[in-house]
Amino acid sequence: MLSALRNLGQFSLDLLEVLGRAGSLWWQAIWRRPRLANAPLLIRQIYQLGVLSVVITVLSGFSIGAVLALQGYNQLVKYGSESALGLGVALVLVMEIGPVVAGLLFAGRAGSAVTAEIGLMKATEQLSSMEMMGVDPLQRIVAPRLWAGFIAMPILALMFSVVGIWGSSLVGVDWLGVYEGAFWSAMQDGVDFKSHVLKGIVKSVVFGLVVTWIAVFQGYDTAPTSEGIAAATTRTVVYSSVAVLILDFFLTLVMFNF
Amino acid sequence: MNDVLKDTRDDHVVIRDVTFRRGQRKIFDGVDLTVPRGKIVAIMGPSGTGKTTLLRLIGGQLKPDTGVVEVDGRRIPQLTRSELFEVRKSMGMLFQSGALFTDLSVFDNVAFPLRIHTDLPEDMIRDLVLIKLQSVGLRGASQLFPSELSGGMNRRVALARAIALDPGLIMYDEPFAGLDPIAMGVIVQLIKTLNQVFGMTSIIVSHDIHETASIADLIYVISDGKVIGSGAPQDLMQSEAPKIQQFIKGIPDGPVPFHYPAADFEEEIMAGQEQRGWFG
Numbered sequence: 006m007l008s009a010l011r012n013l014g015q016f017s018l019d020l021l022e023v024l025g026r027a028g029s030l031w032w033q034a035i036w037r038r039p040r041l042a043n044a045p046l047l048i049r050q051i052y053q054l055g056v057l058s059v060v061i062t063v064l065s066g067f068s069i070g071a072v073l074a075l076q077g078y079n080q081l082v083k084y085g086s087e088s089a090l091g092l093g094v095a096l097v098l099v100m101e102i103g104p105v106v107a108g109l110l111f112a113g114r115a116g117s118a119v120t121a122e123i124g125l126m127k128a129t130e131q132l133s134s135m136e137m138m139g140v141d142p143l144q145r146i147v148a149p150r151l152w153a154g155f156i157a158m159p160i161l162a163l164m165f166s167v168v169g170i171w172g173s174s175l176v177g178v179d180w181l182g183v184y185e186g187a188f189w190s191a192m193q194d195g196v197d198f199k200s201h202v203l204k205g206i207v208k209s210v211v212f213g214l215v216v217t218w219i220a221v222f223q224g225y226d227t228a229p230t231s232e233g234i235a236a237a238t239t240r241t242v243v244y245s246s247v248a249v250l251i252l253d254f255f256l257t258l259v260m261f262n263f
Numbered sequence: 264m265n266d267v268l269k270d271t272r273d274d275h276v277v278i279r280d281v282t283f284r285r286g287q288r289k290i291f292d293g294v295d296l297t298v299p300r301g302k303i304v305a306i307m308g309p310s311g312t313g314k315t316t317l318l319r320l321i322g323g324q325l326k327p328d329t330g331v332v333e334v335d336g337r338r339i340p341q342l343t344r345s346e347l348f349e350v351r352k353s354m355g356m357l358f359q360s361g362a363l364f365t366d367l368s369v370f371d372n373v374a375f376p377l378r379i380h381t382d383l384p385e386d387m388i389r390d391l392v393l394i395k396l397q398s399v400g401l402r403g404a405s406q407l408f409p410s411e412l413s414g415g416m417n418r419r420v421a422l423a424r425a426i427a428l429d430p431g432l433i434m435y436d437e438p439f440a441g442l443d444p445i446a447m448g449v450i451v452q453l454i455k456t457l458n459q460v461f462g463m464t465s466i467i468v469s470h471d472i473h474e475t476a477s478i479a480d481l482i483y484v485i486s487d488g489k490v491i492g493s494g495a496p497q498d499l500m501q502s503e504a505p506k507i508q509q510f511i512k513g514i515p516d517g518p519v520p521f522h523y524p525a526a527d528f529e530e531e532i533m534a535g536q537e538q539r540g541w542f543g
Binding site for chain 1: 319322324344348349350351352354355356358359360362363364365375376379380421424428
């Protein structure tokens with residue numbers, strides 16, 4: 006009993022310590038705004054994290070949109086309301102599935118790469134040598150990645166939703182024969198920028214911040230060995246996926262006035 | 264006091280009564296040493312005595328628990344982050360692994376500190392980089408990438424990068440480890456030339472006795488968290504202290520024991536036999 010209590014205390018202390026270190030890393034790095042001279046570094050990271058994630062995001066968005074149309078049609082057609090298909094798919098994609106699934110994909114595709122890259126830089130003393138050359142790795146390595154995630158993630162989530170809606174229209178309108186006018190006009194009437202799309206964007210910005218923060222911290226804090234990097238990469242994917250899902254619940258709770 | 268210490272008027276690096284712990288383990292327990300300006304000073308000792316840690320204390324990457332670390336009269340642990348980065352521009356460090364940036368070519372690696380810390384035009388940077396590469400004999404390799412270099416070449420490029428800003432102090436972390444005799448000879452020669460031509464204060468951390476003794480002006484031997492001996496190489500060779508003798512002559516057992524601390528050998532063997540019942 007006592008030892009269980011002691012373990013709990015130790016666990017809480019360790020957790021707080023890690024959170025503290027992660028927080029101070031983020032805080033220190035985020036204030037090192039990318040200066041004009043560092044713009045090429047930021048652009049390169051936006052390419053690495055964002056542009057290279059486009060293919061997987063678009064493919065997933067398309068197939069999820071198509072599946073939503075198939076399943077949605079099956080249910081809606083029972084009540085003769087298949088004309089609401091476009092509205093339903095668009096709302097689900099823009100508010101929930103777009104940001105969340107794009108966030109999960111981003112964690113797997115970009116987050117893991119960031120952790121592995123920074124971890125390997127640490128293991129091969131590249132970070133140390135940078136520090137010893139009077140170059141701050143927080144400025145040069147960490148900050149551009151944090152900002153790149155912040156910028157790329159909402160764009161990826163929007164792409165996901167747009168391609169998803171296109172996929173659902175291909176399935177719903179062109180294949181299953183939902184009336185095209187109803188499909189698009191119901192969507193146009195029902196989806197509001199401020200109360201739906203913007204909230205989805207806010208979600209994806211938060212996910213982008215959290216995923217890159219976890220990824221950068223895990224890489225920066227890893228034990229500089231091959232096992233250490235492997236474990237840190239796994240932790241990045243696991244932690245950031247869980248964080249995206251849990252945060253989504255709370256963001257929905259707060260933003261949609263429950 | 265020996266001669267080398269006496270004739271220096273100013274000390275580049277001063278370490279006074281430094282203690283440093285890593286978790287429960289005490290790495291340094293009251294280390295005192297001074298590095299005279301313009302000299303080659305070697306810090307030697309068995310593996311795991313924290314020699315590299317000492318370099319990191321001097322470079323400000325670690326902070327001592329107590330004690331003073333001064334470089335050029337500035338107290339390193341008390342500096343703010345930005346002051347520290349300023350001071351580091353006048354320090355070079357050669358890492359054991361070379362630590363070259365693997366995504367940059369040899370040329371860009373050496374140009375890296377120049378591009379960041381100076382506003383020099385690109386053609387002047389080009390000339391400076393080629394001069395540095397020429398001095399380590401690798402001008403011809405300037406367009407290669409670090410993965411295409413041998414271990415010795417890697418370290419020479421890293422050396423060219425470490426001296427790119429002409430630092431007053433340069434620290435070498437195990438510069439001879441894992442090199443073939445020719446590459447080792449090259450590095451020994453380079454360290455000596457850099458010291459003589461540019462007057463760079465050099466700190467070498469190593470356990471290669473002969474190479475180090477051949478170029479060092481002053482050697483400190485560290486063991487168990489303390490400086491156990493110091494002096495010019497020839498003085499140290501004649502030292503009677505058993506620990507220093509063991510280290511210099513490479514005797515496997517002595518004051519530094521061969522065995523890692525363990526339970527009694529016979530008891531442990533017998534205990535293992537009793538337990539064997541479990542699995543037959």
